[in-house]
Amino acid sequence: xxxxxxxxxYCWDKTTVEDYYxxxxxxxxxxxxxxxxxxxxxxxxxxxxxxxIANQLVDSGKNVVLSTxxxxxxxxxxxxxxxxxxxxxxxxxxxxxxxxxxxHQANVPFVCGPSLNLYNRASIDIMQKLGMTRFVxxxxxxxxxxxxxxxxxxxSFEVEVLGHGYMPLAHSARCFTAKHHNKPKLxxxxxCKQHPKGLLTQTQESQALLRINGIQTQSAxxxxxxxxxxDMQKMGVDFWRLSPTGLSDIALIEQLSxxxxxxxxxxxxxxxxxxxxxxxxxxxxxxxx
Amino acid sequence: MELLCPAGNLASLKAAFxxxxxxxxxxxxxxxxxxxxxxxxxxxxxxKKASELARQQNRKVFLTLNxxxxxxxxxxxxxxxxxxxxxxxxxxxxxxxxxxxxxxTRYPGLPxxxxxxxxxxxxxxxxxxxxxxxxxxxxxxxxxxxxQVRDLAKVSPVDLEVFxxxxxxxxxxxxxxxxxYVTGESPNTGGSCSPAKHVRWHDEGxxxxxRLNEVLIDRSSQQEQLGYPVVCxxxxxxxxxxxxxxxLESPTSLNTMSLIPQLAKAGIRSLKIEGRQRxxxxxxxxxxxxxxxIDSYMQSPELFEQQLASQTHWHSALDKVSEGQVxxxxxYERQWQ
Numbered sequence: 147x148x149x150x151x152x153x154x155x156y157c158w159d160k161t162t163v164e165d166y167y168x169x170x171x172x173x174x175x176x177x178x179x180x181x182x183x184x185x186x187x188x189x190x191x192x193x194x195x196x197x198x199i200a201n202q203l204v205d206s207g208k209n210v211v212l213s214t215x216x217x218x219x220x221x222x223x224x225x226x227x228x229x230x231x232x233x234x235x236x237x238x239x240x241x242x243x244x245x246x247x248x249x250h251q252a253n254v255p256f257v258c259g260p261s262l263n264l265y266n267r268a269s270i271d272i273m274q275k276l277g278m279t280r281f282v283x284x285x286x287x288x289x290x291x292x293x294x295x296x297x298x299x300x301x302s303f304e305v306e307v308l309g310h311g312y313m314p315l316a317h318s319a320r321c322f323t324a325k326h327h328n329k330p331k332l333x334x335x336x337x338c339k340q341h342p343k344g345l346l347t348q349t350q351e352s353q354a355l356l357r358i359n360g361i362q363t364q365s366a367x368x369x370x371x372x373x374x375x376x377d378m379q380k381m382g383v384d385f386w387r388l389s390p391t392g393l394s395d396i397a398l399i400e401q402l403s404x405x406x407x408x409x410x411x412x413x414x415x416x417x418x419x420x421x422x423x424x425x426x427x428x429x430x431x432x433x434x435x
Numbered sequence: 436m437e438l439l440c441p442a443g444n445l446a447s448l449k450a451a452f453x454x455x456x457x458x459x460x461x462x463x464x465x466x467x468x469x470x471x472x473x474x475x476x477x478x479x480x481x482x483k484k485a486s487e488l489a490r491q492q493n494r495k496v497f498l499t500l501n502x503x504x505x506x507x508x509x510x511x512x513x514x515x516x517x518x519x520x521x522x523x524x525x526x527x528x529x530x531x532x533x534x535x536x537x538x539x540t541r542y543p544g545l546p547x548x549x550x551x552x553x554x555x556x557x558x559x560x561x562x563x564x565x566x567x568x569x570x571x572x573x574x575x576x577x578x579x580x581x582x583q584v585r586d587l588a589k590v591s592p593v594d595l596e597v598f599x600x601x602x603x604x605x606x607x608x609x610x611x612x613x614x615x616y617v618t619g620e621s622p623n624t625g626g627s628c629s630p631a632k633h634v635r636w637h638d639e640g641x642x643x644x645x646r647l648n649e650v651l652i653d654r655s656s657q658q659e660q661l662g663y664p665v666v667c668x669x670x671x672x673x674x675x676x677x678x679x680x681x682x683l684e685s686p687t688s689l690n691t692m693s694l695i696p697q698l699a700k701a702g703i704r705s706l707k708i709e710g711r712q713r714x715x716x717x718x719x720x721x722x723x724x725x726x727x728x729i730d731s732y733m734q735s736p737e738l739f740e741q742q743l744a745s746q747t748h749w750h751s752a753l754d755k756v757s758e759g760q761v762x763x764x765x766x767y768e769r770q771w772q
Contacts, residue, residue: 217607218557219583227559244559247566261610263553265503265623268533272567286615286624294506315613316606316667319578319766322683326673331772347671349651350679355617355671358682363606363667365616419619425648426616 147379148176152389153183153213155359157338160190167199169396171206174403178203179239181213185360186223188336193229213239216261217317250276260284267298280304285313288423296382304384309371311389316363323360343391367417367427437705438729440722443475443712448485450715455726458495460528466625467515468499470711479518486522495525501550502625503531513537520545530609535568549573552609558590565592572596576608581694581767585701594704600721601709603689603765605667613666618648629665662686662758690753690762695732696739717756724749
C-alpha cells in the first residue's frame with residue numbers, strides 16, 4: 147500500500163502552496179494530486195503554476211495526477227476542465243461526470259475521485275471500461291462495503307481510500323464563508339484565505355460539527371485510519387490518501403513511512419465512523435468493533 | 436410545460452390528478468427510493484393500480500428509483516426496473532449508472548429520466564448520460580442560477596426538468612453526506628435525509644431543543660416555527676461568534692412561481708413539486724395553485740405578471756404549506772448564492 151496526497155481543498159496563498167509542495171517533494175509519498183477542486187474564484191495558482199509544481203514533483207520521483215473541480219456549473223468551467231485534460235502529460239482525477247466524459251473522449255486515463263456516485267461494483271466496472279485506472283472510495287462508504295465490492299471479482303483497477311484528513315461532505319451554489327462575512331459571493335474578496343483549515347463551526351453545546359470552506363462543507367473531525375492500515379493493505383487497498391491540512395502533514399508522512407507503531411487517537415479531533423459502518427463523525431475504538 | 440407532482444400513496448395520486456397534475460412520481464415501499472418512510476409509498480399492485488388510473492385520465496406515472504443499488508442486493512433495484520417495464524410506466528427516474536445501464540440495455544423503449552441525485556449540473560455531464568445510457572430527460576440540481584438554467588437549456592441534448600416548489604435542498608443533491616456524517620444514514624445509501632428515528636425534540640427551561648442522533652441542531656423558543664431538523668438548517672456558532680446563527684440556511688422552502696415565464700421561454704419541459712412525504716391535502720393545495728398559474732401564463736403570457744400580483748391567494752396558499760412559512764428563489768437568484 148502506497149501513500150498518496152489528495153488535492154488541497156483550502157485556499158492558501160501562492161507562496162504557502164509552493165512551500166508546502168516543496169516540502170512534500172522531500173517526503174516518501176508516492177503520488178500527489180494537484181489542482182483546485184472547490185471554487186473557480188480561487189485563482190492564487192493558475193494551471194501553469196500547478197504544472198510547474200507537478201514537474202518539480204516528478205523530478206523528485208513522485209507520480210502526479212491533476213485533480214479537477216467538483217461542482218461545475220458553467221461553460222467557462224468546462225473550458226478550463228478541457229485545458230487540464232489536454233495537459234499532454236498527466237492523468238486526471240475526475241470529480242464530476244463531465245470530466246469522465248471528456249477524459250474518455252480524449253483518451254486520457256482518469257482516476258474516479260471520491261465525489262463521483264459509484265456505490266456498487268457494476269458502476270465501477272462501467273467507469274473502468276471508459277478509462278478509469280483507479281477508484282477513490284466515496285467518503286461515506288465502509289470497510290464492509292469495500293470488501294464486498296472487491297470480493298465480487300478480481301479488480302483490474304487500483305483502489306484508494308482517504309486515511310487521514312478532513313472530509314468534504316457537501317457542495318452548494320452558496321458560498322458559506324462569504325455569507326458568514328456578510329459578503330456577496332461575486333464580491334467575496336476570496337475571504338476563504340482567512341481560514342486555512344476552514345471555519346470551524348460548533349453546535350450550541352460547543353460540539354465541533356462542521357468546517358465551512360467556501361461552497362464546500364467539511365467535517366469538523368479529521369478522519370484517522372492509521373490503525374487500520376494493516377487491514378486495509380490486506381484487503382487490497384493500493385493507496386492510502388492524506389488530505390492536506392498544513393505543514394504538520396510532512397512529519398506525519400515521515401512517521402507513517404518509517405514506522406508501523408500504533409498511534410493513539412485524538413478523541414477531540416478524530417473520527418473513523420464511516421469505515422466501521424457508523425455515523426461518519428463517530429470515533430470507534432477497535433476493541434468495540 | 437408539464438406539472439409533475441408527488442404521490443406518497445394512492446390518495447395523493449388521486450388528489451394530484453384531480454387538481455390538475457400532468458404526471459406524478461412515486462416510489463416502491465423499500466429502500467430503492469430516498470423517501471423510504473413507514474406508511475409511505477406503493478406496493479407493486481398499487482403501482483399497477485396507479486398506472487391504470489393514470490392511463491384512464493391520460494396522465495403519466497414515473498417510478499422514482501433514486502438511491503444507489505447496494506452490493507449484494509442489486510436485484511431489488513433491478514426488479515423495480517423490470518416492474519416499470521412490465522407495467523409500461525412512462526419513465527424511471529434513476530441516478531445509479533449501473534441501473535441506467537441495466538434499463539437501457541434490457542428495455543431500450545423504457546424512457547429514462549436522470550434523477551437529481553446524479554447531480555448533473557453542466558452540458559458535458561448531460562452529454563455523458565445521454566451518450567452512455569440514452570436518457571430522455573434530466574432533473575437539474577438546485578444549484579444553478581436562472582441564467583445558468585437558460586444557458587444550459589439552449590444546448591442540452593435532453594429535456595430538462597427543474598424543481599418548482601417544496602423543501603429546499605441547498606447542497607448539490609446526491610453528493611451531500613451531512614446526514615450520514617451525523618446519523619450514519621443518507622439518501623444515497625438507501626435511507627433518507629435525517630431519518631425520523633434519529634430526531635429528538637425536548638424542552639430545556641423555556642427553550643425547545645432539536646437533536647439529530649443526539650447532536651444539537653437547534654435551540655429555539657417555544658413560539659418559533661420549527662423546520663424539519665436537517666443539518667444544513669441548524670443554528671451554530673464559531674469561536675469568534677458565540678451567538679448562534681443559521682450558518683448554511685434557515686428553514687425555508689423553494690418557490691419559483693415568479694420564474695414561470697423565464698422557465699417557459701427557456702424551454703424547460705417539466706416543473707417538479709417536491710413532497711412525496713406530505714399529505715394528500717398538501718398535494719391538492721399546491722397542485723391547484725400551480726395548475727392555475729401555469730394555465731394563466733400559457734393563456735396570456737403578457738398578463739402573467741399582473742396575475743401574479745393580483746392572485747394573492749396563490750401566495751398565501753403556498754406560504755401556508757411552506758417550511759417556516761417562508762419561501763425563497765434559492766440558487767436561481769444570484770443574490771442568494
